[in-house]
Amino acid sequence: DQQVKQNSPSLSVQEGRISILNCDYTNSMFDYFLWYKKYPAEGPTFLISISSIKDKNEDGRFTVFLNKSAKHLSLHIVPSQPGDSAVYFCAAKDGGATNKLIFGTGTLLAVQP
Amino acid sequence: DTAVSQTPKYLVTQMGNDKSIKCEQNLGHDTMYWYKQDSKKFLKIMFSYNNKELIINETVPNRFSPKSPDKAHLNLHINSLELGDSAVYFCASTNPHGRQFFGPGTRLTVL
Numbered sequence: 001d002q003q004v005k006q007n008s009p010s011l012s013v014q015e016g017r018i019s020i021l022n023c024d025y026t027n028s029m030f031d032y033f034l035w036y037k038k039y040p041a042e043g044p045t046f047l048i049s050i051s052s053i054k055d056k057n058e059d060g061r062f063t064v065f066l067n068k069s070a071k072h073l074s075l076h077i078v079p080s081q082p083g084d085s086a087v088y089f090c091a092a093k094d095g096g097a098t099n100k101l102i103f104g105t106g107t108l109l110a111v112q113p
Numbered sequence: 114d115t116a117v118s119q120t121p122k123y124l125v126t127q128m129g130n131d132k133s134i135k136c137e138q139n140l141g142h143d144t145m146y147w148y149k150q151d152s153k154k155f156l157k158i159m160f161s162y163n164n165k166e167l168i169i170n171e172t173v174p175n176r177f178s179p180k181s182p183d184k185a186h187l188n189l190h191i192n193s194l195e196l197g198d199s200a201v202y203f204c205a206s207t208n209p210h211g212r213q214f215f216g217p218g219t220r221l222t223v224l
């Protein structure tokens with residue numbers, strides 16, 4: 001049973017426009033959410049995170065929104081650039097002491113020049 | 114100044130063999146992990162060690178045995194390799210805030 005879901009396996013966006021990547025979760029005990037970016041043949045790299053006590057976190061072109069009542073978070077990239085083309089993973093951390101992350105299945109973002 | 118490194122990057126072997134993947138982090142983190150990314154690209158945690166002690170074991174077959182000689186290293190040994198073990202294996206370590214740093218991955222192909 002997948003606790004973190006990314007229902008869009010792929011997304012194509014024009015350069016300069018906004019990219020919106022979505023993620024849904026089922027476990028209300030998750031207390032921290034992260035987005036990772038992954039290029040082919042490389043490990044995932046941390047992009048941005050948000051604590052469950054916040055509803056928005058912004059870092060440059062990247063903003064993560066959290067809607068706890070809907071158990072939904074989204075990553076906005078604006079403006080999108082061709083170098084943003086990668087697989088984006090949403091991850092959620094449970095509230096326990098192990099810092100265990102549960103990952104979604106990823107969304108492949110293609111930014112067209 | 115690589116933060117999390119893994120060797121080898123590629124591993125091709127026959128069914129039934131035993132192989133090891135090594136992982137090292139120079140970030141001073143206490144907790145390290147092994148993940149498996151299967152053909153469906155699903156990243157799933159396998160093990161976690163905190164300061165050389167096993168803290169997470171996610172119902173992985175006991176053919177997989179992690180070993181942590183010190184908190185900077187977490188190696189993965191796999192006995193009697195099966196076709197279904199073919200995947201990309203990622204090592205990671207975490208800072209106290211829960212942010213995980215990943216290695217480049219080891220692509221294991223079992224023939």
